Amino acid sequence: MGMGRPREFDAETALDQAMEVFWRHGYEGATIAQLTEAMGINPPSLYACFGNKEGLLKAALDRYTKLRNVWMDEVVAAPTARDVAERMLMGIADKQTDPANPPGCLLVQGGIACGTGSESVPFELAARRAENEDQLRDRFVRAKAEGDLKPTSDPAALARYVSAVSVGMGVMASSGSDREALQQVASVAVQAVEAQSADRT
Amino acid sequence: MGMGRPREFDAETALDQAMEVFWRHGYEGATIAQLTEAMGINPPSLYACFGNKEGLLKAALDRYTKLRNVWMDEVVAAPTARDVAERMLMGIADKQTDPANPPGCLLVQGGIACGTGSESVPFELAARRAENEDQLRDRFVRAKAEGDLKPTSDPAALARYVSAVSVGMGVMASSGSDREALQQVASVAVQAVEAQSADRT
DNA sequence: CCAGATATGTAGTGTTCACTACAGATGTGG
């Protein structure tokens, strides 16, 4: 029994192209025709490789979060909670206005509200965002234990807050805000984390 | 020349129903069939009254922002910049988790990313959000002039910040966060505005 | 009561959508 004809395209390269289409148009706004054209393949190849449109989205999300997690590891490596927040939000201001990518964040642009039959998509995106929030929360728990954050601070609430600001910045970026505007938001937002930081003596 | 047969439905009541459908499913996710059923009318009545799907959305947005502006007037009537931010964000935590409405905010849920042919929808929503931001900015400009905000503060950046947090909270609400979680975010967020407030002597 | 004007309900229109049947191409194991 033979192995069959080998695939002629690289799955990860194709996923990068699909990611960009979902990023720009959202899950429902992206059509199979746009996706296949961007990926440089025909529909049967797409379906053989990824199952269906939703499977393709999940594969694209896997790739997106994988790359993003590398960066998140750098973020939480910052020495203090305040620096974690600053590194995260300033980094997001940069990344979400990087002309190499569509504006905003795939985990937001992908789809906040969806029609009947795609109800699971917003939850899928929310689950991925929650992963980042958990990572932040763990980091802030540590910061509190280290005395970096005040004993009265709530690490989970802080993580939720930073996550919420990130999402808000993503929406702003996708609707035309420039890098400077996002940096201003990040700069103000960091001050709330500062307010929860212990005084440096 | 006669006036013609009068319309048998109330436009504002119908708009309220349409608003809810757009709110829950987004512009692209909402179908004409869902809209007409919720509005209790047939397609020809919808098109005669609102032109097309996008016209219906704009009419729904007009109604939404009209109601919202009444509330925003109350928000900016708070005595200090800090209280404005608190009233706004805490109010949003309440409103976006009010079971009487779909979760989140129509100006976010309506559509962040759209497919070809609906590119103007996200901009339309962004323009409405910008109105609220302008109102906040004007209020913060006044707060700075009154010495309520520090001389070094940036009212426009603060307004952008509060607006961004609002949007982030909307996304969280639509993906299942409860009222308490949003209130925690609001509570942390207010502290950034507090940090820009002059010390009370 | 009639002419003109607008609204309504039924029943479609063409288009676009996600998805696939099928035939031919290209690989492996024997």
Add this chain to the structure above:
DNA sequence: CCACATCTGTAGTGAACACTACATATCTGG
């Protein structure tokens, strides 16, 4: 070289979409 397995391109499939033609109903002005 042959049986088999998998991929690829062409050309569709039925379903759902936004939108509308048309006949009928209900109003106003004269």
